[in-house]
Amino acid sequence: MFTEERLDAIMQCLRQKGTVKVKDLSAKFEVSADCIRKDLKVLENQGKLRRAYGGAILSQDFPLNRDFEDRRNVNVEQKQIIARKAYNCIRENETIFLDISTTNILLAKLLAGNGRHIVAVSNMLDILQVLATSPHITAIGTGGIMVRSVNGFLGAAAIDVIKQYSFDRAFLGSCGVDMVDSSITTLGVEDGLTKRAVLESSRHKYIVMERDKFYFNDSFRFAHFDDIDAIVTDALPDEATVNSLRAANVEIL
Incomplete structure (x- = not known):
């Protein structure tokens, strides 16, 4: 070679x-x-x-793989660890939100395979299809503008529906964090604004992401560390990052 x-x-x-x-x-x-x-x-x-x-x-300036279909098969073992940790946070009879995320698809499968009664709202078709297989789960879709690249709904119509709910817990995907200004990022404005609406409607707020994303950020900042309760990840990042998160009162699960 x-x-x-x-x-x-x-x-x-x-x-x-x-x-x-x-x-x-x-x-x-x-x-x-x-x-x-x-x-x-x-x-x-x-x-x-x-x-x-x-x-x-x-490098923070070099983009990760953004194609949704490709990301399904990347870091599967890490995502399974994250999904299991997130699953353990959910209680009987809670109302939760599952954001567009390949990790959340795995979380939905865990929920569908268990007898726990919950109401689950999502803006992603893959997640809704999994949740609908369980008789114990009330699955609700946001509707809105269908974005084929993520197989889900984004934008004003989806946000209007989200604002009508009060979620016990929300699990949101991310393209990475910016440790310089303590922000959480995603690829574009429509996804970012939809995520913000979810955060504003939720009591307990979790970011689900692999450890690698502590070292990458994308173009749109949709939240800061003081907007969330915890980051659910597969393994701890470096000590300096851990200390910065703990100083901001962000739990690392």
């Missing part, structure tokens, strides 16, 4: 996972650890990543 091909392959791994390890890349490409470190330095100089101890993380 030529150097440029290896650099492209490393970036493909980063776009999917958000982070890579030198030892893993060395084994994957059958080259020395020193060779991988040189590759990472080249990519860092191009602004595509930031080197970290033992590996690298995606």
Whole structure:
């Protein structure tokens, strides 16, 4: 494999996972650890990543994989861990909101497979289809403008419906956090404004996201740390990030 091909392959791994390890890349490409470190330095100089101890993380300015269908099959094990933790937060007879999120699809499957009685509102068709299979769940869709790229409803019509409810708990997806200004981000304004409406209508507010997203942010800030109660993730981020979140009274589950 030529150097440029290896650099492209490393970036493909980063776009999917958000982070890579030198030892893993060395084994994957059958080259020395020193060779991988040189590759990472080249990519860092191009602004595509930031080197970290033992590996690298995606640069804040370089986009993760945004295609919804592709994201279904990325970090599945991590998302299952997150879904289980979120599931354990939900109580009998609560009214909850499940935002557009591949992790929330897995959470919906856990809820549908259990006898817990809840009312679940969602703006995502995949989630509603899963919830509708359970006789114990009252599944409610927001309606609104259908956005095919996420298979869900966004915008003013969906927001009008959301505002009519008072949710016990809401679980929202995110494209990442910005540790500089303590904000939580998503891809676009329509999704961001819809998420804001959910937060305003909820008592307990959770962000569901993989650990890698602590090191990436997207274009639209829909909330700040003081707007949420907890981040549900698969593993703790670095110590500095943990301390910043705890100082903002954000629980890490």
